[in-house]
Amino acid sequence: MDQVVIVGAGPVGVTAAILLAQRGIASLLLDRHEEPYALPRAVHVDDEVVRILHAVGVAGDFLRISRPGLGLRLLDARHRVMASFDRAPGGGPHGYPQANMFDQPDLERLLRARMAELPLIEFVGGATVVGVSSASVRYERGGALVDVPAAAVLGCDGAGSTVRELIGAHLVDLRFAERWLVVDGVCPEDLHAWGGVHQVCDPHRAATFMELGPRRYRWEFRLLDGETDLDLDLDPLLAPWLRGRPVRIVRRAEYTFRANIASSWRRGRVFLLGDAAHQTPPFIGQGLGAGLRDAYNLAWKLAADLTTPGGAEALLDSYERERVPHVRAQIRLAIVAGWAMTGGQDRAAAVRRVILGAIWRVPGLKGLALRSTSPRLTGVGRGRLAGTLAPVAYDEWVVLHTGRPPASTHRLVEATDAAVRRWLRGRTVVIRPDGVVHAVLRR
Template sequence: MDRVVIVGAGPVGTASAILLAQRGVPCLLLDRYAEPYPLPRAVHVDDEVVRILQELGVADEFLRVSRPGLGLRLLDGRHRVMAEFRRDTATGPHGYPQANMFDQPDLERVLRARLATLDGVEFIGGAEVVGVSAGSSAGSSAGSSADVTYRLLRTGAEHTVPAAAVLGCDGANSTVRGLIGATLEDLRFEERWLVVDGVCDRDLGAWGGVHQVCDPRRAATFMQMGSLRYRWEFRLHPGESIVDVRPLVGPWLGDAAVRIVRRAEYTFRARVADHWRSGRVFLLGDAAHQTPPFIGQGLGAGLRDAYNLAWKLASGDERLLDSYERERKPHARAQIRLAIVAGWAMTGGQDRAAAVRRVVLGAIWRVPGLKGLALRSTSPPLDHVGRGRRAGRLAPQPMVVWEGREVRLDEALGPGWATLFGERPPAPRRVRGRPIRVTPELDPSGALRRWMRGRTIVLRPDRVVHAAH
């Protein structure tokens, strides 16, 4: 059996390898570097994404290196609070805090440690991919394959290996994307920002969520990632380059001292690849889509890609592979557009627009119902999934009692398809995968039964509703 070749060993590529290996699919993981990138980049994932980390077997380890985020505060140029959007720091609908702040190198160490425990995965660092053949087109036999050619940077030797599939998880400047001729559609957002990461000598005593400064003269973001680790982001003016960052971070420090561990200029863009598949080659993560950071969904979108594609590859059903781009692309585009709107609302405009924005934000905060909408953290449903109004939505994950133990729902569901039903057993034709009768004994809190509303629910391996009868 040919291996799946994964190009790029960042969080999305490593997660893809873990998901496939757990399902018995052999993998070859290639990266230009032998060790994870040592500096912070992504800093936030929501409870839906921690649920994916649970599937990877690393949720408990992740919780030990992350901290719950309290939500979002919108500040004016003088750092006065205009609005506050709180998140549940205990348990959200998916069994974890709704916002989770972390240092990406910590997450990558957790993922690499998990990968090392699995059979069927080979990792080669210091390998540059120089060629990919797409193999047979969609709908062909499961035995079709692609070829990947990589060069060992240390020796210059080139190797070509067959691949059951190739996953391009190699970032915004993806080599794989270029090799399959995919281009990026510009969704018309581009801003230059300065990102500063620092370690302070004491806790700053800041509110434990994300602070967004809605000042058109200098839009900024501030957040705490770890016990003494902080991040600042400042929008740059056209042609501006800042050498000394201390005057910018100073207002947040008081009398604390800070050691700057990274400062980097980024251009935040909104782009989506025109196609995510060519034959046996697929694009995931930043290779397929890039988003501004204003709703904290960049890494989460890539991990969703990995979860969506891995179980379909492992199933051996070629028809399922055609659904990967059809489901994930509209979802990613919707979240990118939401990030663009959020970015404009929080940072865009000139002085007059900023004044109007403050009035509007204050009004929104006072209107019943709109506050709840602003606090909602669930992602949009997937398109083109199954039957019924609930199809495409992610099922919640309450605690249940399974085989005498209190566990999160996914542990009871198992790794494959599952069918949830109530007192009346469904017709056999409506059962797929593991049948689970949801009784008061299994669901003592009643949360699962309230969500089901007496229906029979068919869940895919990624916990997305396929059908509700």
């Protein structure tokens, strides 16, 4: 049986393994560590990404361990509200909350548990990859070198990717780098905070505050030039939020928020996914989501290639062609959002406050600012809907219609749900296995 080797058992690598297993493709999942990273990192995914979690079978459990984000508030240096973008409670266009706050270790436990249910996935921890080709992977474990065949290799091994280095790709700098102190804490008392993200637009010390779950909170503080994590006294920084209440610090770490994209995402049958392929500033909360979108985009294509006589090389070629413009657009949006929320010196900050105070009242602007819909994929099929997400997905190619089915080699599905019928507007649509519209058919 063809076996895909996946390097890196974080959320992206495990998701890729699950998606492949559900399509009958075996994988060997390699990681340096035996257990998932125990401290919080990613904290947000949107409703489109929850669709991916539904596809791997963990969406219900995820919604029980996450909480809906209620929007965004922009605060000045004295924590006065300059603009408030509030989300209405309830689901978005995909049936899930448009912002979902969570603790990454909780998500990783759900994904590992789902992985354990699938016998086509073999996990090997304590493995250090030292060689990669389109047909094999070499790794070191316990002092011994092991060579394994590979029908394909997925490099899901993070920002410092060994796989990226081994295939000769490099990171292209998109000219954004800021150092931030990230602090995660647990409070014995509820802080009774508003349930969205608070962004402090202070040109001296930009900051972010959010509630991740019951009595679990995150603070982020931008570091000044020449300043280190050890230079900061947390007590005065946290005081406006805690108001005298105690907190137990779970993690305190300095990060450099970067904007990078790999020069190439593929060499032969070796592919890069997640942080190995791209890194984005966190200001729109799309870092993990971008990696999970990579896995969802590639898994069905790779499965089709491995199960189709003669392969499906054109599908594999489309992975990088579709994902790179999408990721680049989201990174650029994150950079712009970061400047708007945190950038500028005193004069620029004053101007920004006046502008924000006026434009947030423009009708319809709040909805635009809170919209979770991601950019359409380019180069997909034909028609104005091509490259957008359909409101439903079937894990296979389907032709969705409203009662007058055309001749087709794909499975025909008649739309019965009222919302889906409204979306179709009488059209007949071809939908890919990942829920992306491929084409609108003429009758």
